[in-house]
Amino acid sequence: MTDRSAAAAPDAVLVRRVLDGDVEAYAVLVVRYRARYVRFATHMLGSVEDAEEALQDAFVRAYRSLARCEDPERFGSWLFRILVNRCRTAGARRGRRERTIVHDEIALRDAAEDHPEESVAWREEIGRALERLPAEQREAFLLKHVEDLSYEEISAVTGVGVSALKMRVKRACDRLRDQLREVYSARE
């Protein structure tokens, strides 16, 4: 299989290759999922450094347990479930660092230029508001409103019932509104 065809191969094909001993096929899965998943981990942990550590840990654990992946076509969902758990563990172990929501200044500036309404200050306020949320509310909010998962999907990822998840999301939204309404109005 060429590099190009490997990059286009379905997850199930790559998982099969890895299980058959082609370790390098796993690199395609790493490239495929790292960008989206590091975003979630960064939002959860408030630090790119911690997010990378959690994501690396998730990739390695997934590799180690690949034979347990019951539905290789849904490797990405399975990996994401591992990552959510690693973020929980990392968050509980270290707490959120004082320097929360660390972002590359250049990336932030570029984002602001692409979307002028998204100022650096606004993004920093969001970071602080997220930081103040209890971890379980932050997790539910991010999965629902940023990762755009359904409640059923979130339940499958987190092991938490749909009713409890709805309550967490509602409370998260209430808190975020309270904390950000004033800043948001001032932007306009």
Place this chain on the structure above:
Amino acid sequence: MHESDEVIERVAMTLRREAVAVSPDFDARVMQQVREESRQVAAPGVWRWMTRSRTVRVSPLAGLAVAAGVAGVVALAAREGTVDVPAGAPAPVAIPAASVPNQQMMQFVFVNDSASKVAIVGDFNDWDEGVSPLRRVSDKGVWTITIPLAPGRYQYTFVVDGTTWVPDPGAPRTLEDDFGRPNSVITVGDATT
């Protein structure tokens, strides 16, 4: 749109638009660790998972069924040095008891009279179903395996017919593992790490 909903939508949009780049060497770091894992897997099976370093945690001893089995098997191991495997049975792990300092022979018992095969997977065998098959020792569906374990805390579960994961009914459970399923927990010896 109501202003309060607008705030939430704007927050979500800001976060969704955000592209967080990983470090340039992220892929290399992951794959280096993965390759190390693969080399460990390629090493001779039993010795690999018995000797590799692993995180060990402490908790109260597992359930009575497991504990009751331990005493008899530890005595057997001390006397003979190996675990007896009947001819014709699936081969469970058989290792000299003294191959790793302080290890104890732990017997795991599982009852299921309709299963055609049962395996145990856990921290001690990299969750590999092929490493530790249980052998059926009675027509009432009693399955057992004895595994030498160094002092420490281990998560494990049984796999019935290669498809169904069943926690040990006689042992404490974790809330969930990395995959959202509860595992059983056993603590060997008086590990303090």
